[in-house]
Amino acid sequence: MSKLQSDVLREAITQVVTEAKEKNRKFTETVELQIGLKNYDPQKDKRFSGSVKLPHVPRPKMKVCMLGDAQHVEEAEKMGLDYMDIESLKKMNKNKKLVKKLAKKYHAFLxxxxxxxxxxxxxxxxxNKAGKFPALVSHQESLEAKVNETKAMVKxxxxxxxxxxxxxxxxEMEEKQIFQNTQLSVNFLVSLLxxxxQNVRVLYLKTSMGKPVRIY
Structure with a gap:
C-alpha cells in the first residue's frame, strides 16, 4: 500500500514548478525526487540497486553515447547521437583518467x-565503477527506441x-506526467527496501535550483 498521498504530491509538484517558472531561468530545470532512508545499515544490510522505466522521459537532453560496431556507428551518425567505435576505444588504452572523463561526460552508454x-x-x-556499464543493443531492435528507453530509465x-x-x-512537462513518474519511482524504490x-524517513521534490518541498 502506497503511503504517498496524491493530493500532497500534486500540491508539491505545482509549487516547485510554479516557483521555477517565476524565476525564469535560462535552462529547463529538472525535477528531482530526493530520498532519505532510515533503519538501514549500508555496512550490514544488502545494498540494493534497481532500475525502472518511467512512463515519461524526465531528461530529454540526457547525454547518451553509443559504443558501436560499424552498423551502429552509421545509425548513430544519422540520428545525431554521439558514438565511439572500437578504434577510439582502443586508443584509450585502459587509461583510468580518460575512462573516468568519458564516464563523466555521459549519463548513459549503449x-x-x-x-x-x-x-x-x-x-x-x-x-562499471561509475555505475554506467553500457546497455546492450542488438541489430534486431531500433536504436532510436533504445535511446528513448534509456532516457526514461532511473536507477x-x-x-x-x-x-x-x-x-x-x-x-516543461505537464504536471500530470511528473505526478505519474514520481508515483512510479517512489513505489518502485519502496519495493526494493x-x-x-518503514525504511523511508523522508521524501522531497525539488527543481535544480529550487527549494525542496516535503512530500512524505
Whole structure:
C-alpha cells in the first residue's frame, strides 16, 4: 500500500514548478525526487540497486553515447547521437583518467554485441565503477527506441549514505506526467527496501535550483 498521498504530491509538484517558472531561468530545470532512508545499515544490510522505466522521459537532453560496431556507428551518425567505435576505444588504452572523463561526460552508454564483450579489455573497470556499464543493443531492435528507453530509465542505488536523488521530470512537462513518474519511482524504490515504507524517513521534490518541498 502506497503511503504517498496524491493530493500532497500534486500540491508539491505545482509549487516547485510554479516557483521555477517565476524565476525564469535560462535552462529547463529538472525535477528531482530526493530520498532519505532510515533503519538501514549500508555496512550490514544488502545494498540494493534497481532500475525502472518511467512512463515519461524526465531528461530529454540526457547525454547518451553509443559504443558501436560499424552498423551502429552509421545509425548513430544519422540520428545525431554521439558514438565511439572500437578504434577510439582502443586508443584509450585502459587509461583510468580518460575512462573516468568519458564516464563523466555521459549519463548513459549503449553498446553493440560485438563491442560490449571487449569493454573490460579495452577500458578496464572504469564504466562499471561509475555505475554506467553500457546497455546492450542488438541489430534486431531500433536504436532510436533504445535511446528513448534509456532516457526514461532511473536507477536507484544505495551506496554508503542513506540519501539519494533521481530525476523524475522537468519543468516543461505537464504536471500530470511528473505526478505519474514520481508515483512510479517512489513505489518502485519502496519495493526494493527491506522493510518497505518503514525504511523511508523522508521524501522531497525539488527543481535544480529550487527549494525542496516535503512530500512524505
Amino acid at each position: 553498446a553493440s554485441e560485438a563491442v560490449i564483450k571487449q569493454i573490460p579489455r579495452l577500458l578496464g573497470p572504469g564504466l 536507484f542505488q544505495l551506496k554508503k549514505v542513506l540519501c539519494m536523488g533521481v530525476a523524475v521530470g522537468n519543468c 527491506k522493510k518497505n515504507w
